Amino acid sequence: MSATEFTPATQLELSRFVAENAQTHRQTLCPVGGRTALHFGFSAPPPGVHIVMSELNRIVDYPARDMTITVEAGLRIDALQATLAKERQRLPVDIAQAERATLGGALATNTSGPRRFGHSTFRDYVIGLSAVDADGRLFKAGGRVVKNVAGYDLCKLLVGSRGTLAVVTQVTLKLRPLPETSAQLWLTFDWFRTIEDRLAGLLTSQTRPVAIEVLNPAAAALIATSARCDLPANAPVLCIGVEGSKRDVEWQLQMLSQELTTGGLQESRQIRDHDADRIWEALTEFQTCADDPLTFEANLRPSQCMAFAERATELGVAVQVHAGNGQVIGQLLEESATIDQTVSILNELGTVARSAGGNLVVLHCDSTWKSRMPMCGTPEPSWVLMKQLKSKLDPQGLLNPGRFVDAAP
């Protein structure tokens, strides 16, 4: 069942390989970046060929003054960000395991983190790409300019498509300036319901945070420890992040402190400089603490998150909420959790999510558990369309089959 590997040195080499495969061997192909998300989806990567993207890692064009960059998809995220930082720019998407993850992989999984509240996700930064389809056709979409409506926006289609429609080989990104500094306000409250009141109030805050995170005590302790910061974690935490010039950031911290100093507040800390950098990192990495038996993500309307977090906390889950956007990342903590207990917890939380118009997907779990877990959430009517699209673009089912909605029952 082991897979062979193919490591293309150029896009054309990959194109030829895939074309030949489509006509002759018809082996299944699994694009592999930094191997940080191979556990996603219904099943493990299928036997067949792993297309290792590590050598497609060149910076093709970086016209910094246009604030765009074109790079090959195998470029590691840390290398990308280091290049951008030299020009005081960045891709403002928080990507976990940046020292391993590649741009192509991050894009294919549509990964994000705490600052999606202020900066949104990949779909708003990918302005052009090249990819190889299942027939080996090297095609492009979008372009290298920041505004462009010519043709179908295949960038949107391929972001988050998990390598099931095409192998992304090259990406053009829109960039943003690096802020001068950033900081967080870390507040503990008596209970989630109090935090919900504060969240509703933040909607008309005079400040403009880039992240609004809520952590239950278990998650808060993990994040504080991981960031090596001595922060209170004995109650639910509201952690608000701001970025900008020093003056701007200080003003926002003051203003937020004033706005949030109301009933139910227990402790309040301001986090700056290197501590703030480490908190960003810990908040981003939380979703990948893979020692635990299972990590899930629920997508809800923001107003539903606190009730969900409260119930998940009662069920012994460590919970991080991107409260401005509605994602709840949960980790089942007990090393001894059995598959039956896990199924029961996820059933309950999945029902809560769906009744609030949302969904729940499993990001990571023991591979032997997958068949009983909602790896891609619950089937939606639109999945029929997605399957049609998959079979239109990959009629032989060669690209990463069996792992995403295209493979759902």
Added chain:
Amino acid sequence: MTTAVAEPVTADARSQKLLDRLRSIVGEAGLLVEREELLVYECDGYTVEKKCPDVVVFPANTDQVVAIVRACNEFDVPFVPRGAGTSLAGGCLPIGGGVMISLTRMKRILEVNLRDRYAIVEPGLVNVHLTQHLKGTGYHYAPDPSSQGACTIGGNFATNSGGPHTLKYGVTVNHVLGAEVVLPDGSVAMLGGTVEDVPGYDLAGLFVGSEGTLGICTKIIVRLTRDPAAYRTMLGVFETVGDATRAISEIIGAGIVPAALEMMDQGIVSAVEQAFHFGFPLDAGAVLLIEVDGLEVAVDEEAQRIIALCNQSGAREVRQANTPKERMLLWKCRKQAFGAIGRLSPSYCTQDGVVPRTKLPEILEFITACGQRHGLRIVNVFHAGDGNIHPILLFDERDADQVRRVLLASDEILGKCIDMGGSVTGEHGIGVEKISFMDKLFAPEDLIVMKSIRDCFNPTGRCSPGKMLPTSAGCGNEHLPKVKPGRRAAM
């Protein structure tokens, strides 16, 4: 891969049986068939090519859209959705005639949820009506095309519309969470939703900007954006267009992302001044309309940096709008600039090219030279911060030779945009107008993939035939021959 879809279907859309069926769906008041009533619908803001639909229907809800689409399939006639008809690229041209589905009666705001920052609207809702509805809540709908007083959100969805403030806030697709669509076979699908990250492919993202070729949206879930706490709106006055474009380059290059950064050259400024009497200097080569927004504590610093960069680039002066009223007037001048062009010329043709923003000086020099070469006057008003140019070619459409030169010059300018690594449309769409550029902008392989996507959703090609993609992938020669450019309302 299947081929040859989207050929105009020629079945008789005026058959009594079909008309009776449509009448039974939308009622007598929801249908137009008389020739003189249909004339309004023979074109949109792109007036070069005209074609009357055989019938226009005005559905009131999704069920009626479904029934209409099913009837069109049953009777084998083409159909095309239409919003307010402000498209500048012929997006609503009913190629092959058939049934035009006008969505203007579906204009309700179905839900506004401020806590969760979204609204659900029907496609016929006029863009600015949503923002007016939200006034006082601290939130707004960010995409603001200059035609926002007339254009519909459904039309914005179909063309992925932009506007001046998209520089900082993004275009329509960046604000669409989901949509209910009626697919070309008459089935209804919900794409995306009120929550972010719905599992599966981002079909809502794919449908935005698909120019009605994948289906008809009947509900749109849009993200609401927090109002900025403070604005600073400036007017930079420059001796030459070259100085102004260098200032743009400096501002973007310095890592500043203004909320808007618009340029108007002397020709436009004089027309606008005559129309609105703002007090623009008539002898300036170009003016920049620059807006920064954000926190009250931050905007002044950013404004000062911009003023310094303008001065370094040779600005004669930089004025600030001191009151909200002054700001509104400045924006009115900008957004209604096209209305003032009538003072310059009987007809005009607006192009919609994009270049990397640092190439603006180069493309503007090219445009000037191109105008001189063809003996045409070309004026410019455009979204400078995005590199999205709108050269306006002035002419008299009664003069056939001028018309010919306008078409040549337009093609040269758009060709140059492609050569410079740009695009032939930043926000107006391909429609029918630019269909012949698709195979210049994209390789045959790119078009094959796009075509297979269209075939997946629209296999018979009855929905919006002859739009966006050249009929035979890679050939690009199937578009109607351009006869004359029109006098166009614009962005």
